[in-house]
Amino acid sequence: MTPGFTGADLANLLNEAAILAARNKKVAIGRQELDEASLRVMAGPEKRSRMITPEEKSIIAYHEVGHALVMKSIAKSDPVHKVSVISRGQALGITIQLPLKDRYLTSKSELMARMAAAMGGRAAEEIIFGDVTTGAKQDIEQATSIARQMVCEFGMSERLGLVTLHRRGEGDSLFFSELTAADVDGEVKALTDAAYRQAYDICQARRTTLVRIAEHLQVVETIDGDELDRLLLDEAVPVAVMLPRVEESAVAGRIAAAEAHDWEDTSVGSAGDGEPEPPIAAS
Known part of the structure; x- marks a missing residue:
């Protein structure tokens, strides 16, 4: 629950828990x-007094489930801890990832x-929705x-290789050319375009799951990691189609037997003198 927390974060967590x-x-x-x-420490306290319209709640739900679905679809992504459409701090909804342990190195x-x-x-x-909102502002910044x-x-x-291209200090100017700055941009x-294409492809390929979980989230408002895993497992369960059982009538059986008997009488070299074989039904 607390990988990456500092000592001050842990103290705040226990203080908040004691108050609750x-x-x-x-x-x-x-x-x-x-x-x-x-x-509360990570995202702030709940703001249930904030009035959210049903239309906005739907957009927020799909937005947050979009985050969670992409996170669960990429192997190198951290586990999803909680998805919620309840406002906290400045956020209208939250999707929280928590690593399994503290890490000090991050791969590409x-x-x-x-x-x-x-x-x-x-x-x-x-x-x-075929449209976008301002809700992704912080996501794009990140x-x-x-x-x-x-x-x-x-x-x-x-393209640029193993170089360092950043300001040396707060008041320093860039120490690389404008041409290199254009290459950096x-x-x-x-990179951001590639990330968006990957996210779009995942959400498009799993659109049915996206809709099902987002509609569920609008009802329950908060989904934890275990419940999200169960909802995703439902995606992999094949739907069993029950075909109606066809029962052959007695009349049809007598007609089939008569046809088989006539065929045996007219066939040359027929070796069967027992009961006729039933006809093979085409499927």
């Missing part, structure tokens, strides 16, 4: 209080997965920031 336990008249902090406290594929996950909400909006770090700091651009755009 006291409000609920409990003598000890429980799992429910810890879960809510961790969400993991960074690409984070960018694609950030673009999942915008892709879902475009696929379902993806752009990751892409620029990959190009300018991590040497993960095949082009590489950043190429």
Whole structure:
């Protein structure tokens, strides 16, 4: 629940959990209080007083499930902890990922997965509604920031190579040419475009699942990681089609037997003197 938390974050989490336990008249902090406290530390308190129209709630639900669906579809992505359409802080909805353990190194594929996950909400909006909203503002900022770090700091651009291209200090100017700056912008755009295409392809290929989970989310408002896994398992279950059982009438049986008997009488070299074989029904 708390990978990546600093000491101050853990202190805030326990303080929030203690306050919630006291409000609920409990003598000890429980799992429910810890879960809510961790969400408060990461995303802020719930804002149920914020009036959201049904149309906006639908857009938010598809947006957040778009994030979650892309996250669950990429192997290098961190597990999804919670998806919610309840407003917290400045966010109208949240999709939270939590790594299984603390990490100090991040691979290029993991960074690409984070960018694609950030673009999942915008892709879902475009696929379902044929239009986009301002809700993806922070997602685009996050993806752009990751892409620029990959190009300018991590040497993960095949075009620019293993170079560092960033400001030395807050007041320093760029120490590379305008031509190189244009190349940087082009590489950043190429990375974000690739992330969006990947997110769009995933949401389009799993559109039925996207719709089913988003409609469910509008009803329950919050889905945890385990419930999301169960909903995704339903996607892989094949639908059993029950065919009606065809019962042969007695008249049809006598006609078939008579035809078989006539065929045996007129056939040359027939060796069967027992009961006639039933006719083979074409399927």
